[in-house]
Amino acid sequence: MLRTVFILLVFSMSCVEQQGSSDSLSLESAELQEPKDANIWNKVEISSEKADVTPTDENLFGKFYNDRIEFHIIDKPDIKIHNAEVTKVTLYYIDSVLCKKKYELDRPIPDELAKSYGKLSYKSLNFATDSLARHMGIVLRSENGNRLNPYLEKYQLKWKLEGEVIYFRHLEDSLGSSNFYIEELKEYRRLFNSVQRDLI
DSSP: OHHHHHHHHHHHHSOOOOOOOEEEEOOOOOOOOOOOOOSGGGTOOTTOBGGGSOOOGGGEEEEETTTTEEEEEEESOOOEETTEEEEEEEEEEETTEEEEEEEEESSOOHHHHHHHHOSEEEEESSHHHHHHHHHHOSEEEETTEEEEOTTOOEEEEEEEOSSEEEEEEEEEETTEEEEEEEEEETTHHHHHHHHHHHTO
């Protein structure tokens, strides 16, 4: 039963993998804007030990696979990333090491991230967005500079940095939109799969 609940949790938290286009883009570079220094959860670095900042039972969502994997969720953490309010932070620990942080934002910030991190990979997450991207283009150019096409409804941006991977995911439908900024240890997926295999 626990394994089934965990699989459903991971499925609901994971990226929607659908056929789409992938392109490499480059927008203007700029200084990286640091998130608002509001509380300790924003200071916790990827690959840090859990002992450095001990999460509490108050924000513990659950432990799985013999307690080797655990999730902590902090609602309304009073953090801003590029002036976007963070509504929720999810911390992913594997063997007491923080391997992933997912921020839920109140608005999209693709242009700000592109200016901060530079060259990126783009992926459409559904057929309609893929068709629109091919027809209108992914990046719109104007006298004010380049910006991501605001009409794209479901997509993911990706940056590979030293030691970690950054994602921005935008999902939009008739009910509203969801925006996720994700910092992930490069070894996260390998470590996650390793834990699953060890318990089979």
